[in-house]
Every structure is written in C-alpha cells, then in structure tokens.
Amino acid sequence: MTTYSIVLGRERHVFQDLKSVLACASPLKSGDVLAGIAASSNERRVAARYLLADMPLKTFLEDLVIPYEIDEVSRLIVDRHDWMAFASVSHMTVGEFRDWLLSYDATSEKLLAIAPGLTPEMVAAVSKIMRNHDLITVAGKCRVVTAFRSTIGLPGRLSSRLQPNHPTDDPEGVAGSTLDGLLYGIGDAVIGINPATDNLEACTRLMVLFDRLRERFEIPTQSCVLTHVTTSIKAIEAGAPLDLVFQSIAGSEAANKGFGVDLAVLREGQQAALSMKRGTVGNNVMYLETGQGSALSADAHHGVDEQTIETRAYAVARELNPLLVNTVVGFIGPEYLFDAKQIIRAGLEDHFCGKVLGVPMGVDVCYTNHAEADQDDMDNLMVLLTVAGVSFLIAVPGADDVMLNYQSLSYHDIVGLRHQFNRPPAPEFEAWLHRMGMLDHTGRLAPASASGAFSRNLLSYRASA
Template identity: 60%
Template sequence: MAYKFTLRGKTYSFKDLKTVLAKATPERSGDALAGIAAEDNKERIAAQYCLSEIPLKAFLDDLLIPYEKDEVTRLIIDDHDTEAFKPISSLTVAEFRDYLLSYEVDGKTLKGLAPGLIPEMVAAVSKIMRNQDLISIASKIEVVTKFRNTIGLKGHFSVRLQPNNPSDDPKGIAASIIDGLMYGCGDAVIGINPATDNPQEVSKLLKQLDDFRQQYEIPTQNCILSHLTTTFEIIDKAPVDLIFQSIGGTEKTNSSFGIDLKLLQEAYEAGKELGRGTIGNQMMYFETGQGSSLSADAHHGVDQQTLEARAYAVARKFDPFLVNTVVGFIGPEYLYDGKQIIRAALEDHFCGKLLGLPMGCDVCYTNHAEADQDDMDSLLTLLGVAGCNYIMGVPGADDIMLNYQSTSFHDAMYLRKVLNKRPAPEFEEWLLKMGIFDDQGNRKELKEQMLKLK
C-alpha cells in the first residue's frame, strides 16, 4: 500500500509501509548506507507526519517482511495477543504516543499491554518521539527477572562485570573480577567474551568462575559468551548458568549467526532442565545491536532500528534473564557519532521495555567513531533516569580483548550515587557482609577486603 503526505505544498509519496518507517527514522548512517534513509530533513518530517496518522492495526496487515519468507515475521504474528491489543486497537501511531505519555497509563498498564504489541508498532511510535518521551515512558516500566538474584527492581541498578582478556589468562581474568567486585559490580552477571570458542577452553573458564562464586558465596550468575552450539556441546559437563546468544530481527540475520528459532528453543529447554537458579530460572541472555542485519545483507530494505525491535520479539519468546543492546559496537558505518549512538540506545531501551524485556545497554563506541567518553557519560546518565536494568563494567572502560570503549566500574558507582540506586538486593547484602560497601552504599577502604579475595 502506498502512502502520501503533503507538507507546505509539496506531496511526498512513500511506496509502502517499510519506506515510511525508514524515511521517518532520525538520521542514521546505516540507513543511508543501505540507501533507504530520507533525502533530507523535509522528507524525514513528512514521513514522520505520515507515520503518525497510520493506524496501529496496519502493522498487523501490511507486513514489512512476508510471512511465508521469514520465521521471525511468523513468530511476531502468531504470538500476537489480540486481547491485550484491544485497548489500543483503534489508535493511530500519534494517538498511541499520547496514550503512552498520559499520566493515567502506568507501569502496570504497560505490562499488561506488552503481549498485544508487535515490534513494528513500538518502533513506529519511537520514531515520532523526542528523547525525553523515550525516557519518560521507559521509566514507568519495571521488568524484573530472577536467577540467583533479582534484577530490574525500581531503585536498583545492576552491572555486568566484563573481565575479558585477550588470551583468556586466568590470573588476568581473576584480577579484573576482584577489581569489579570491589566497586559493587557483577550483580547482573560475571560474563566473559572468550578469546576462543574452543569447548575445552570455555569449560575451563566456566569452572574458574563457578569455583570463585562458590568459594565466596556470591549471589550472582556466570556466563561465557560462547556460541550456542559450543554451549550445547559442554552443557552436561560444565557449570553453565546463563545461556548466551546474539540474535537479530530477521531469519536471514539469525542464519548468519548460525542459529534459528528451533535451536533457540532447544537451548531454552536444556537450560530449564539444568535448574541452576536458586530464586528463579530465567537463564537466557541475548545481545543485539542496530546494524547487524545490514552487515549480514539480511535487512530486506527495512530500517535498522525497526529490525532491532524485531530482534526483541525473538528474545521475548524465550523469557530471558538479560537482554543487552550493544549500541555502538558495530561502528560508525551504522551509528556515525555520539548523537546517533545516544538516540539509538534510548530507542532500543524504550522498545525493549515496552515489549516486556529486561533491557540493559552496553554504552559503547569504537575508536573510529565520532564519539568520546563525554558522550557515553551523557548516555549512561540518561539510561539511568530511564530505568535501564544494567550496563557493562569494564576495567578502565577499555575492553582490551574486543578493542572498544565501554563503561567502567567507576561509572557504575557514579550512576548509583547520583541517582540513588542500589545493586540487586541479594548482591547488596553480600557486599555488606564482605565489608565492601557500608549501609549507605558507600565503598569502604578495601585493602583488607582485597586480601580476602586474593
């Protein structure tokens, strides 16, 4: 179906819904690279006006990627809850924005609405929002998950302790873990990107982490971010807590990652059988990022932000413990500068939370992007206000294995302090017991505590 909108005497024509969505997207280098971005701000504004008048129902009928050609589309449509959709089924995109911003619509209402929303709807409404709208609405939503501790409670803010090492050196990893724990990091997960996906090496890392966790009775969960097939190979032999996989918003993108929905379902069932959680058993951990479909030539002419939202439908299917948009990792070809990275992260967080996901964000950029740590400080603070569940904690904010810039252990301390946020409750109790924090959330003099963890 074609769409038209007249702006100041000029009529803009858009051949289909995915064209409207692409042209309405705030400026993004990846969409320009794909040849689907608006030609200028006038066309972008016209597309946003046009998009604002489209009924939400249209996204259920005018599918961006054909049902018969894409299993992610089939998942989105087949799992749509028509009852949950009823309260907003008569609204346009603009009316949906007003509804979400209204004082009467609270977190409980939005939680009930989530099963009735599909990714294309939430991506669409995000495109006509200001940053403050994205922050305001996301801040209403509490998505709580449980494994060995509780993540996502209002007033709490968690950190993935990321002790990556370019040679998977056990001593280097241990030093980074101890450093992070001394700053109250690691309640979301202690998660390592392995230098090699070798099953034997991954098993060794898992055992090292699990031995350390048990020795000091740390109420957290571990994860080696190996490929799903590697995890399957060792799942009966190694202490696997969280099951990790990168995912995308199209069948072809997921195929480029070496996975499909069937494999994810098998992993989900295998993880449930392990039963390693103590207070809950949500154990899937997914990472995403705008631009992955374009880089895999799997975007079908759909803009990268809408495809990112579609990845959240894949995540939602498997009741994850953590979801993480690695926002600036792919590079400036997809998100050119600090402004684009900040906007993309707020969109991703908003869309994920609205769809009912426990969203975290790797506040990051590559060294060749037009961004710096001041941009990341701004984004970190905005996400904290928006109610983001967790961020990364990397020694010095510089990942020496993946070669990109992220957030540090000190950054987590800063955010908790200025926004009066606490670690996960169970983890905070452990920090107090170990004498790492005092009851005001302040970090103590740590010489003696570090000797305990040597």
C-alpha cells in the first residue's frame, strides 16, 4: 500500500492510500461524508487534487483501489485492459490527460480508440480535477453508437426511454401511458417498464403487451421489462418475446452480489438474449442501470468514494456490450446526493465517465421528494446533458413516477429539448413518426388534425389492451 503526501501552504497533507486521495479529491457528496471518507476541509480537497493532477496514469494499473485477489470487477478491469489502446496516453499524468481531453487533438475518433485502454479509476480521477463545463465539452466529443431495432448515439440526435410504470401493472394503465408517450414521439431508445412485481407470469404478460403493440404499429424500437436478469432468462426459456435483458449493476463484486448477480450470470443473460435474434439493425441486447450510492448503501464500497466505485460499474457494462446504460442519478436519495448541486454534478460526472470509457450512456434526470432539489434543477441538468450529447433521457407521464414515487422528466420535456437543440430521435424511429403522420415537414410534432387517424388507432388499441 502506497502512502501519498503533499505540502500545501504550511501544512503537509498525508493520504494513507490511493483510494483516500480519490475520495478527498471528489466534490462534496453527502454519501462520502456518510462513509467517513470525504475531505475534512476544502484545503484538503485541493491538496488531493494537486496530487491527482501530478499522478501518472500508469499508477492506476499498479495500485488498485480494491485488490485483484478479492474482487472480480478488479480482475475484469485489469484483465481486459488494452495496452495498445493505452499507448498514446500512457506517458501522461492525470493533469496532462485532462489538458489533452480538452484539446482539439482529442477528436471523437481518438477518444473512441483509446477507450479500451482506460480504466475506470483513470477516468474518475481526471473527472475530479475538471469543472462541469470541462465534463460537458469532452463528453460532447464522445461517440458511442449501439443498435437493436433503432440506432442510439448518433451525432446530433437525442433518444428517449418511455417509462410507463404503474402501481399494479394494470394493462390498461400501462397501455395508456405508453400510447401517450408514443404520441409525443417518445420511446426510440426503449419502452421500458419497472414491473410492480418480479414474478415470471406478470413480467411475461407485460412483454407480450409491448410486443403486440410494437408489431401492430410496426414500431422500430425495443421493449424491456426491468426485471431481474434471472427472471429474464426464465422468460426466454419459456419463449416470451423478450428484446432486452435488464439488470442493475455496481462497481464491486460485493455490491453486485447485493443485486443477486455476478459476471457469470450477466454473461448468461446476454447470451440468452442474443440467442433470440430479435434485433434488426444491431445485436446490442443488454440494458443496464447504475447510480452513485448503490455500493455504499449495500456496505460494499471497500472505502472507495461513491463516484469512483460508480465508474467501476461501467467496466462491467462495457464487458456486456449493451444497447443502453443509464445512471438513475438522484433516485437513491439525499443520503448520497444531498441537493441539486450534488445531483447535477453527479449526472455530469457519470455521463462523462461512461462516454469516455466507451459506454452508451444515458441519464434518468431525477430526484426524490425529500432531496433539496426541484423540477427547475432538473431542467438545468437536462439542458446540460443535451449539450453534452447524452445518448438518451428517461421520461414518465407528467414527470411523476406513480409507482416508484420519484420525480423525473416528462414526455414534453424531451419534445422541448429536441426542438430547442435540433436533436431528432433515432433515424429509424424518426422515419416511422413521419410515416405515421406524427411529424411535419420540419420534423416537429404534427398538429392533432394531421395525426388524428393514428391517434384514433392508438386509442382503439388502448381500449382493447
């Protein structure tokens, strides 16, 4: 174990190990305070950032924050590291890497090429010495493109997840929320529901509902019932029309065990979904969710700060070649991200780190009602993420998830962002919206009279759901 120290002003700051440097360099997070690992003062935080800035990137390959022997995520990070991709930046310190990322030389093509050579800890470290605008600038240059029935992550586009959650999984309520979202042009990333119950029969019923809707209207998108990966495997074995396998993941073996998974079962889920061969324009079959604070809440963070352990989850995601990954940034609560400032920073960090590591990153711009945040704060974050080139955002009816009891974005928020920033949905979905008469010649939502026939068809489908 290496001890790190630096003299700042008249005081020498000593850090017992690398993970202590990373924790103290982090912007203030209530979760790190709760864990007892946050910097005790702003001076100590600055000292840790000075240390990080001068630290060679190679350090993170030699000094692991969680030992290789006790953690399969650490083993994955080390064993999958691509030395050839790392070569072009291997001589850099963290500070030099930051300067390069912000330079004209760091093009989209070069960022994509070096991604396999970067470890989560390298990327987390550089994010800690970057301002919000730095995170936005670099993430905006990253291109991570994936596909199943629609293509996600193309430059200049903004995709969306349609989230029609219902407290009892009532088919009428789910269908109504889904059709409402489709009329707003939402759902090109996925129509994804968090089921109120995780049993196989209920989940299969929802899969059938979404598949019949997709087939009836020939919608070029994919659906996902966000049940446990083992339930998805059982559904596939039973012949259910499953598109994407979902799972929440984290950045340590112990935290993933808390979710009831390990790398082997995740790979099994991926292979099961691939065997279905349901994609038309691609074969990315996994949908993964993360969020700062999950490892801490499971007491499975090994003393690593919540942002670094979160970034390690993206190594797990990268291994599974997913269609979609998103951080549910404010969902876990104020114990981990206390207020809007912390939520906004975490959303930008997660998006930056995911994209630089080559992960198709989206964000659930959200908060719980006991956090010090409101919808105006979420407006700020959704605009910042759109500028940063986020792959997709999540939307729920009225911005209020009546099943999970938290606040997110609404369908019309996505419409507003697309119009304001000229960010149409995935090209296959955009073409479908035109065919259905739901977009006018400028790409805006068509007047109700123009899409009236389709609206009536949707309503008749709801009535028969």
